[in-house]
Amino acid sequence: MRARKSREPLSRERALAAAIALVDAEGLPALTMRRLAAELGVEAMSLYYHLPGKEGLLDGLVEAVIGEIEAAAGRAEATAAGGDWRTRLRGRFLAARAVMLRHPWAPGLLSSRPTIPAGVYGYYDGIIATLLDGGFSYRIAHRALHAFGSLALGFAQEVFRPAAAGGATDVEAAETELAAMAEALPHLTAMVAAEAHAAEDPTLGWCDSQTEFEFTLDLLFDGLERARE
Amino acid sequence: MRARKSREPLSRERALAAAIALVDAEGLPALTMRRLAAELGVEAMSLYYHLPGKEGLLDGLVEAVIGEIEAAAGRAEATAAGGDWRTRLRGRFLAARAVMLRHPWAPGLLSSRPTIPAGVYGYYDGIIATLLDGGFSYRIAHRALHAFGSLALGFAQEVFRPAAAGGATDVEAAETELAAMAEALPHLTAMVAAEAHAAEDPTLGWCDSQTEFEFTLDLLFDGLERARE
DNA sequence: ATTGGCACCTTACATCGTAAGGTAACCATA
DNA sequence: TATGGTTACCTTACGATGTAAGGTGCCAAT
Numbered sequence: 001m002r003a004r005k006s007r008e009p010l011s012r013e014r015a016l017a018a019a020i021a022l023v024d025a026e027g028l029p030a031l032t033m034r035r036l037a038a039e040l041g042v043e044a045m046s047l048y049y050h051l052p053g054k055e056g057l058l059d060g061l062v063e064a065v066i067g068e069i070e071a072a073a074g075r076a077e078a079t080a081a082g083g084d085w086r087t088r089l090r091g092r093f094l095a096a097r098a099v100m101l102r103h104p105w106a107p108g109l110l111s112s113r114p115t116i117p118a119g120v121y122g123y124y125d126g127i128i129a130t131l132l133d134g135g136f137s138y139r140i141a142h143r144a145l146h147a148f149g150s151l152a153l154g155f156a157q158e159v160f161r162p163a164a165a166g167g168a169t170d171v172e173a174a175e176t177e178l179a180a181m182a183e184a185l186p187h188l189t190a191m192v193a194a195e196a197h198a199a200e201d202p203t204l205g206w207c208d209s210q211t212e213f214e215f216t217l218d219l220l221f222d223g224l225e226r227a228r229e
Numbered sequence: 230m231r232a233r234k235s236r237e238p239l240s241r242e243r244a245l246a247a248a249i250a251l252v253d254a255e256g257l258p259a260l261t262m263r264r265l266a267a268e269l270g271v272e273a274m275s276l277y278y279h280l281p282g283k284e285g286l287l288d289g290l291v292e293a294v295i296g297e298i299e300a301a302a303g304r305a306e307a308t309a310a311g312g313d314w315r316t317r318l319r320g321r322f323l324a325a326r327a328v329m330l331r332h333p334w335a336p337g338l339l340s341s342r343p344t345i346p347a348g349v350y351g352y353y354d355g356i357i358a359t360l361l362d363g364g365f366s367y368r369i370a371h372r373a374l375h376a377f378g379s380l381a382l383g384f385a386q387e388v389f390r391p392a393a394a395g396g397a398t399d400v401e402a403a404e405t406e407l408a409a410m411a412e413a414l415p416h417l418t419a420m421v422a423a424e425a426h427a428a429e430d431p432t433l434g435w436c437d438s439q440t441e442f443e444f445t446l447d448l449l450f451d452g453l454e455r456a457r458e
Numbered sequence: 459a460t461t462g463g464c465a466c467c468t469t470a471c472a473t474c475g476t477a478a479g480g481t482a483a484c485c486a487t488a
Numbered sequence: 489t490a491t492g493g494t495t496a497c498c499t500t501a502c503g504a505t506g507t508a509a510g511g512t513g514c515c516a517a518t
Contacts (some may be wrong), residue, residue: 033506185350263473300468
């Protein structure tokens with residue numbers, strides 16, 4: 001039939017692109033084989049001619065994200081060429097973070113993957129190179145990698161997601177709850193009161209603002225600088 | 230019937246205990262309603278009289294783990310009473326880590342939960358108290374909490390799980406693969422060669438040894454000490 | 459014209475969480 | 489002692505999911 005011919009013939013790339021678009025728009029749970037197939041105007045089983053299965057699909061997503069990160073980090077390093085190790089790494093990590101902000105599902109997917117994506121090896125190799133260039137020993141470079149943890153990939157390990165925006169009726173309930181909380185959790189409520197910016201820019205994870213991200217980064221960078229001996 | 234009467238009558242507590250035992254033994258994916266019911270000598274739907282559903286069950290697991298952490302951290306703080314903030318927090322975090330080592334599934338579950346478990350508020354309140362007692366401002370205490378991230382709950386955000394122990398035939402394949410890797414990833418392979426302890430104690434996450442955990446902790450502690458002004 | 463393979467589809471199954479409703483034992487009350 | 493309600497468990501069934509097995513139409517090459 002003619003209609004079949006007119007649409008381009010479905011491929012791993014097209015499937016992955018559609019999957020990313022779908023997940024960007026509706027979140028990871030929306031990504032089912034049937035749904036993705038429908039998005040491509042195709043039946044579910046047709047996907048299996050281009051992808052090895054659901055796990056393979058997720059692997060493809062991860063691979064794509066890592067690719068984006070490597071590209072962005074590479075550009076960042078290029079513009080910071082000649083700078084010291086801190087600014088170069090900082091550029092990499094912030095570039096990675098920008099990618100994660102485009103794909104809020106990525107941190108969760110990344111950290112739930114059972115196997116380590118091939119692409120990250122290359123990415124980590126670049127980080128190690130920068131550290132060595134900055135005068136670090138292999139030992140410290142190794143420990144630095146561990147210390148960076150998920151920061152290197154652009155997201156703070158926020159243990160919990162941001163609270164979903166509640167309904168309108170929650171307001172008074174929240175107030176009484178807050179009052180009850182105040183006596184059970186005096187220090188926390190005092191801190192929230194003093195640092196009342198919980199509502200502003202709840203971007204990626206709970207209260208994970210750019211500021212907090214960079215603060216942690218500098219804390220680690222400073223510590224490493226002193227650990228270099 | 231007599232047999233029904235002889236076994237104790239199933240409760241939320243018994244269900245949760247069985248769930249934890251099951252997950253400790255066989256991992257999170259083994260935890261299905263039918264399987265858990267079978268473990269308790271009961272049909273799946275019977276669980277719904279004591280639990281609000283699968284999500285509620287997982288919430289229960291999280292709650293239990295947080296409870297363990299709070300208890301262990303409380304004991305640690307008690308023995309370190311009078312010490313400075315670093316040793317007190319260190320005690321808390323290492324106690325939490327011990328809990329996580331008993332329940333390797335916990336980090337993944339924790340960070341995949343959509344809602345923030347009630348128990349952590351209390352736990353965080355204690356951390357803030359210790360920080361304030363150590364002379365930190367609310368601002369720095371807040372940032373410290375962010376900087377600690379998952380360390381406060383006892384696990385480094387290892388982005389990827391440890392590689393499963395491969396079969397015997399993997400050895401030669403791994404060698405050729407390593408050779409191929411060496412030219413593509415010179416710095417990483419050099420680092421691995423220099424730091425050849427990847428195989429030893431792969432406890433929680435990839436290469437997340439006690440040493441690395443404590444190194445990061447001290448990096449952050451030192452940085453915070455200097456950030457206090 | 460025949461053939462073979464590629465790309466897509468149809469059907470079907472196991473497994474999952476869980477809604478709806480049944481049933482047996484217990485327990486307080488009349 | 490008979491009765492009605494509650495509790496705790498079971499049976500059945502449904503929709504969603506990933507995917508195995510095999511069918512079908514088209515095209516290119518022989």
